[in-house]
Amino acid sequence: MAHGHKSDEKIVYVGDSRVRVKSTKLTPQDFSAYPGKSEVFVPNFLLKEWMVGVVVLVGILALTVSHAAPLGYPADPTNTQFIPMPDWYFLFMYQLLKYPYTSENFVVLGTVGVPGIAFGALLLAPFLDTGKERRFYKRPIASALMFLSLIACTYLTVVSWSHYQAELKEKNIIPEHIKREEEMHANKGTSGGAGGGGAKPPAQQAAAIVAPDDPAAQIYAKSTCLSCHGGDLKGMPSAKIPALRGVGDLHSKDEILGIIHNGIGQMPGQYDANIGKGLTPAEIEQLADWLSRQKKQ
Known part of the structure; x- marks a missing residue:
């Protein structure tokens, strides 16, 4: 460290801020004692999972942007022909609540009991399946829960949608979002017709009630x-x-x-x-x- 302006003054360096090159390389961890495991969870496995999640999320966003949500008419509680339907990912629960043993007198079983058993099984799975094996066919508890859930959700979803289509056909009902879209296209076609200008025709005044005191x-x-x-x-x-x-x-x-x-x-x-x-x-x-x-x- 210099204290003056003399050129022959001795300079002493205190510390060194330069980053030194590491002479040793990281040795990969040995996972031979863990069948099916070949890499560390953080950051290798976690990074791969994150990338897969990003790709799936981008795909969902692309579908959301390309297909607009279907819209029906404003809610009308007096319309007895309307068939309420949830989104597709809730169809399995919608169908489950139609069965006699999960509705009416047993509605608590359908809304609390069955979902409670399902979520409880998911919470207990890590404690019941404590083996180091990662191959699904050697993990009977986790694999059984997974396949049972997938089969049940798929079956209930298909049955719910089939019943909905059969009910539409039986009652000769066109879903509101389809009917509204057809009306929108029809209105576009008539607005550009011979009348020109796209002006709407004047609304006709409703007739009065005859003999309202009868x-x-x-x-x-x-x-x-x-x-x-x-x-x-x-x-x-x-x-x-x-x-x-x-x-x-x-x-x-x-x-x-x-x-x-x-x-x-x-x-x-x-x-x-x-x-x-x-x-x-x-x-x-x-x-x-x-x-x-x-x-x-």
């Missing part, structure tokens, strides 16, 4: 028609349920009675249901007569 209006309020067509008889256009205002221009009294008995389109017959709600055959006939008088003025 006793049959009180019968309507007690009938099953109210739950779908509404107290204002405007129906639910979003769910393809027509309005009853002006229905007399389309159907006569006898035709309306036939619809109440036999149903029409996706609507089943409502005669027995109305009888069950306390209406008499004479009141149902009076209701049909009142509906037949609902004409545009």
Whole structure:
């Protein structure tokens, strides 16, 4: 260390900040005593797992961006034709809760008992499977739990989706997100037609209710028609349920009675249901007569 400006002054270096080159190389750890293990967990194995996770995450993000989430109509609690369905990764649990021994009186078993057993088995697996063997066919406990879980989830998912498709076909229902997409394409086609400019046609004013003070209006309020067509008889256009205002221009009294008995389109017959709600055959006939008088003025 220098203390002056003399050129012949002795300089003494204290310490050395230079990084020295290591003369010895790292010797890989010997894993011969551990069958199936050939590398250290940190950082070798952990780095490989992290890279695989990154690739899977990028693939999921690509699918999310390329396929937009399907959207249906706004929620309508009065739409009895709607079939609620969870996302695909919850279909197995959705199907499990349909069975008699996991629903109704046994709903606690289906919502708490079965998931508790499944998660409990996962928590106990490391304590039950303490061997050093890494080959799956020599790890009976862990392998049995894994295959049982995969088979159960796959089976319940397939059965749930098959039942959903069969129910759609039986009730002749088009899922809302598909119906909404078809309507969107249809609206795009009509907006660019001969009218030009993409302007929407003016909405037609709904017809007024004919004879709102008629006793049959009180019968309507007690009938099953109210739950779908509404107290204002405007129906639910979003769910393809027509309005009853002006229905007399389309159907006569006898035709309306036939619809109440036999149903029409996706609507089943409502005669027995109305009888069950306390209406008499004479009141149902009076209701049909009142509906037949609902004409545009």
